[in-house]
Amino acid sequence: MASPRKTDRVSASRSATEARGETFYPGPSRTQLAAYPPKERWDDWVELDSRAWPQRVERHYMLVPTTCFNCESACGLLAYVDRETLEVKKFEGNPEHPGSRGRNCAKGPATVNQVSDPDRILYPLKRAGKRGENRWERVSWNEALDDVAARIRRAIVEKRPNDVMYHVGRPGEDGYTERVLAAWGVDGHNSHTNICSSGGRAGYQYWMGYDRPSPDHANADVILLISSHLESGHYFNPHAQRVMEGKKNGAKLIVIDVRLSNSATHADHWLAPWPGSEAAILLAIANHLIQNDLYDREFVRRFWNWREFMEEERPAEPPTFEAFERTLRGLYATYTFAFAERESGVSAAVLAEVAEVVASAGPRLSTHNWRSAAAGNLGGWQVSRTLFLLNALTGAVGVPGGTFPNSWNKFVPRPIHTPPHPRVWNELTWPQEFPLSMNEMSFLLPQFLKDGRGRLEVYFSRVYNPVWTNPDGFSWIEVLTDESKIGLHVALTPTWNESASFADYVLPVGVGSERHDVHSYETHDAQWLGFRQPVLREARGRLGQAVKDTREVNPGEVWEENELWIELSFRIDPDGSLGIRRFFESKKAPGEKLTVDEYYGWMFENSVPGLPEKAKAEGLSPLEYMRRYGSFEISRKVGAQHEAEVPEAEIEDVYVDPRGRAYTRAPKPSGPNVVPVPSPDPDDQGRRPVGIEIDGALRRGFPTPSGRLEFYSSTLKRWGWQEYALPTYIRSHVHPENLAAGEMPLIPTFRLPVQIHTRSANAKWLDEIAHTNPLWLHPQDAGRLGVATGDLVRVETRIGHFVVKAWVTEGIRPGVVACSHHMGRWKTGDVGQRQMMATVALGRDGTAWGLRRVKGVEPFASKDPDTGRIWWTDAGVHQNLTFPVQPDPVSGMHCWHQAVRVRRAEPGDRYGDVSADTAKARKAYEEWLSRARPAVLYSPDGTRRPYWLLRPLKPGREAFALPGWQPLRPKA
Numbered sequence: 017m018a019s020p021r022k023t024d025r026v027s028a029s030r031s032a033t034e035a036r037g038e039t040f041y042p043g044p045s046r047t048q049l050a051a052y053p054p055k056e057r058w059d060d061w062v063e064l065d066s067r068a069w070p071q072r073v074e075r076h077y078m079l080v081p082t083t084c085f086n087c088e089s090a091c092g093l094l095a096y097v098d099r100e101t102l103e104v105k106k107f108e109g110n111p112e113h114p115g116s117r118g119r120n121c122a123k124g125p126a127t128v129n130q131v132s133d134p135d136r137i138l139y140p141l142k143r144a145g146k147r148g149e150n151r152w153e154r155v156s157w158n159e160a161l162d163d164v165a166a167r168i169r170r171a172i173v174e175k176r177p178n179d180v181m182y183h184v185g186r187p188g189e190d191g192y193t194e195r196v197l198a199a200w201g202v203d204g205h206n207s208h209t210n211i212c213s214s215g216g217r218a219g220y221q222y223w224m225g226y227d228r229p230s231p232d233h234a235n236a237d238v239i240l241l242i243s244s245h246l247e248s249g250h251y252f253n254p255h256a257q258r259v260m261e262g263k264k265n266g267a268k269l270i271v272i273d274v275r276l277s278n279s280a281t282h283a284d285h286w287l288a289p290w291p292g293s294e295a296a297i298l299l300a301i302a303n304h305l306i307q308n309d310l311y312d313r314e315f316v317r318r319f320w321n322w323r324e325f326m327e328e329e330r331p332a333e334p335p336t337f338e339a340f341e342r343t344l345r346g347l348y349a350t351y352t353f354a355f356a357e358r359e360s361g362v363s364a365a366v367l368a369e370v371a372e373v374v375a376s377a378g379p380r381l382s383t384h385n386w387r388s389a390a391a392g393n394l395g396g397w398q399v400s401r402t403l404f405l406l407n408a409l410t411g412a413v414g415v416p417g418g419t420f421p422n423s424w425n426k427f428v429p430r431p432i433h434t435p436p437h438p439r440v441w442n443e444l445t446w447p448q449e450f451p452l453s454m455n456e457m458s459f460l461l462p463q464f465l466k467d468g469r470g471r472l473e474v475y476f477s478r479v480y481n482p483v484w485t486n487p488d489g490f491s492w493i494e495v496l497t498d499e500s501k502i503g504l505h506v507a508l509t510p511t512w513n514e515s516a517s518f519a520d521y522v523l524p525v526g527v528g529s530e531r532h533d534v535h536s537y538e539t540h541d542a543q544w545l546g547f548r549q550p551v552l553r554e555a556r557g558r559l560g561q562a563v564k565d566t567r568e569v570n571p572g573e574v575w576e577e578n579e580l581w582i583e584l585s586f587r588i589d590p591d592g593s594l595g596i597r598r599f600f601e602s603k604k605a606p607g608e609k610l611t612v613d614e615y616y617g618w619m620f621e622n623s624v625p626g627l628p629e630k631a632k633a634e635g636l637s638p639l640e641y642m643r644r645y646g647s648f649e650i651s652r653k654v655g656a657q658h659e660a661e662v663p664e665a666e667i668e669d670v671y672v673d674p675r676g677r678a679y680t681r682a683p684k685p686s687g688p689n690v691v692p693v694p695s696p697d698p699d700d701q702g703r704r705p706v707g708i709e710i711d712g713a714l715r716r717g718f719p720t721p722s723g724r725l726e727f728y729s730s731t732l733k734r735w736g737w738q739e740y741a742l743p744t745y746i747r748s749h750v751h752p753e754n755l756a757a758g759e760m761p762l763i764p765t766f767r768l769p770v771q772i773h774t775r776s777a778n779a780k781w782l783d784e785i786a787h788t789n790p791l792w793l794h795p796q797d798a799g800r801l802g803v804a805t806g807d808l809v810r811v812e813t814r815i816g817h818f819v820v821k822a823w824v825t826e827g828i829r830p831g832v833v834a835c836s837h838h839m840g841r842w843k844t845g846d847v848g849q850r851q852m853m854a855t856v857a858l859g860r861d862g863t864a865w866g867l868r869r870v871k872g873v874e875p876f877a878s879k880d881p882d883t884g885r886i887w888w889t890d891a892g893v894h895q896n897l898t899f900p901v902q903p904d905p906v907s908g909m910h911c912w913h914q915a916v917r918v919r920r921a922e923p924g925d926r927y928g929d930v931s932a933d934t935a936k937a938r939k940a941y942e943e944w945l946s947r948a949r950p951a952v953l954y955s956p957d958g959t960r961r962p963y964w965l966l967r968p969l970k971p972g973r974e975a976f977a978l979p980g981w982q983p984l985r986p987k988a
């Protein structure tokens with residue numbers, strides 16, 4: 017079934033609107049709102065002072081672009097800098113930004129609250145008592161950096177590079193810090209991704225070699241979301257506006273979510289299945305497409321690795337496409353609507369109706385799975401694998417209205433210095449038990465340290481709050497307070513958080529308007545580059561005042577990290593003898609420190625196609641252009657890269673294997689215009705993979721081992737997961753058959769639209785809007801429990817319990833409860849955030865830990881009169897402390913959903929009570945670990961991990977060798 021390609025509907029509708037004489041902002045946003053200040057007037061924009069009313073008092077502003085740092089979407093902001101006082105008065109959207117197009121969610125403008133937050137950390141602090149006592153003294157940056165640098169230097173010199181770890185929450189940048197760690201030669205990058213999105217990523221990775229989707233919602237006929245992108249999610253605001261654009265153009269919206277999310281409220285079809293059954297639904301839809309010939313045969317024939325599947329798994333059959341189609345029908349025949357109804361509880365008739373809607377889209381099917389089911393369930397990664405199966409069947413890949421691989425719609429510029437890959441492997445983050453994990457096994461770090469698998473000399477938590485964000489936070493406290501396990505904890509953070517209380521140094525870093533970063537995200541079928549900058553530095557620059565160090569313009573001694581890392585690296589290797597310093601030196605003035613101007617100036621001049629020309633046309637240097645506009649659109653309509661013919665320059669001594677995989681001796685092209693791809697293995701003659709041969713033409717294909725979309729993953733098979741090699745359904749750990757009597761699933765994975773984990777709690781406007789996280793409870797369950805809205809309930813997990821208020825609502829599936837993880841912030845004393853952290857007493861009896869609220873949020877006097885007007889007392893309940901770690905054995909994702917018992921609170925229970933036992937948590941860790949299939953037993957070739965899989969800060973090939981490996985079992 018091949019649908020004719022239609023024109024770009026968004027462009028067509030814009031043309032019609034333009035023809036009617038309506039105005040668009042002329043920049044990349046092309047939005048119809050004409051309310052943006054034209055860029056020609058950004059140096060002196062005049063508005064009337066609303067507070068001076070009825071006098072008409074003019075205020076003159078300099079509008080300086082930067083990028084929001086409050087979630088991963090990286091929307092453009094415009095800082096309104098008062099020309100008279102050089103204060104930032106407000107933030108609004110940047111209409112020059114191609115991703116966000118001048119629009120923001122509430123968290124963007126709330127950046128101004130974070131700048132002026134009276135509780136923010138302004139100076140470097142060193143602990144003055146025991147870790148966790150929250151007694152601090154001010155130190156100089158010099159003292160702090162000398163201490164940290166000396167410890168890192170010692171670890172490197174003494175050949176203990178794995179003793180240095182950088183654990184990042186919100187990166188907000190592409191590659192800068194990975195480059196720093198590579199220069200130090202440490203495999204010390206740790207991320208939060210395995211408690212966030214790695215389940216979703218794994219499903220995409222096994223299909224196409226890219227780990228994220230880039231849906232073209234605006235041009236879709238049908239939008240299928242297993243996520244809540246209209247209120248949160250990667251990349252929330254940029255995607256939400258394009259979902260609405262698609263709907264405006266007639267697209268149908270299908271939302272699969274256990275909760276009536278904001279997204280579900282806008283859906284044409286909302287399905288609320290049993291949690292973890294999503295893949296069963298998707299397979300039933302796929303089966304409908306397959307059995308009724310509603311799929312794109314030509315696309316499947318050309319781009320799936322069906323031949324590999326037939327040859328390896330059906331050797332008795334002829335390896336023809338017709339035979340494969342017959343096999344395909346048989347493979348999925350059992351996934352009927354009736355089967356999906358039994359698993360999900362959604363009626364077969366509704367599923368059939370939705371399947372017809374999906375089928376009607378043809379290739380204009382945009383889909384997205386993020387966190388949600390993929391992050392909640394054992395086997396959740398198969399949710400995104402089965403979701404993408406629908407795109408792969410309908411040919412909705414890389415076409416208008418379809419779903420693109422993220423890397424085609426993203427651009428990562430080359431930096432001025434590129435250090436080599438580290439030559440070491442860190443088993444604290446990439447342990448042998450999880451050779452296929454998508455990202456670092458970060459949430460198991462406390463257990464690994466308790467196992468004695470390693471020790472950390474220096475542990476950086478950077479814009480990250482491991483105690484609060486991870487499951488089993490009490491185990492984090494146990495290791496963070498044990499100096500034999502963590503020698504030095506350095507918290508790099510713009511705001512107080514629970515984990516910073518357990519640090520040795522708290523070093524203040526900037527919010528979104530106080531730091532430099534570059535980033536680019538897959539918001540639509542285009543490539544753009546965004547630039548975050550300290551806005552007062554640029555404002556001073558426009559006034560002709562030179563700024564050498566960002567601390568000169570930031571509040572207190574808040575420092576941006578770019579400069580901080582350069583300084584720290586110089587102190588680690590002051591004479592250059594370790595070979596580190598050279599990566600932080602100026603090219604223009606060798607031996608001197610690289611400046612951020614030179615770093616980004618070089619990047620924008622040499623590595624961003626089209627930018628130098630565009631800047632020149634305006635009489636600007638590329639850096640001046642980015643400082644003035646904050647973003648640059650590199651290309652639009654990147655299109656179907658898999659169809660692109662391999663260029664002549666890459667054809668040299670080409671070998672095409674019998675399955676059509678083409679290899680070349682031509683070197684990889686360098687230069688800025690190359691879509692970044694991971695590298696599958698070379699052939700046995702050392703040629704690199706370059707594409708695939710289809711019907712006589714050499715096309716780019718996908719960066720998978722086969723070069724095609726991998727319906728059949730030989731990687732999964734070879735590494736011991738044969739049963740999951742095809743898109744399939746794995747019953748979740750919260751499937752009814754895995755629940756004990758009286759247990760029900762708790763859904764803790766959803767965000768609140770106006771809060772983001774730790775970072776937004778210092779924004780008063782957001783705190784006023786959202787400051788609680790009640791337990792969603794269906795009226796049937798509430799009736800059974802005898803509970804009404806506002807009543808206290810006890811939610812018991814397998815390692816503890818928390819006490820929370822009930823919210824009785826029909827917006828949740830009966831038999832399931834839900835509670836947002838975006839709440840429950842706490843502090844143990846006076847130090848910390850006062851507008852969104854409750855004060856608690858933290859208690860311990862052996863391995864039994866408890867947390868009880870002493871007082872809630874209260875008004876307080878500060879330089880901001882609004883803090884005296886705080887009317888809320890609630891700050892929510894911290895549920896994650898009561899969750900054991902539950903690593904998925906394949907993707908490594910923490911499976912967030914919990915099997916819980918809910919009952920009325922007991923006498924003596926108080927709102928916000930939390931208790932958990934770390935001995936029970938340890939047992940749960942051991943149970944889940946036993947599901948793993950370790951590399952030492954299952955590696956087919958003596959490596960730790962398939963080299964072609966993505967890995968942040970990928971070490972050199974030599975580090976992939978598994979020490980002492982023996983082929984203990986026959987090769988699969």
Ligand code: SF4
Nearest residue numbers: 084087091121124253
């Ligand atoms: S918090 Fe809102 S404005 Fe900021 S990047 Fe995310 S979606 Fe955009």
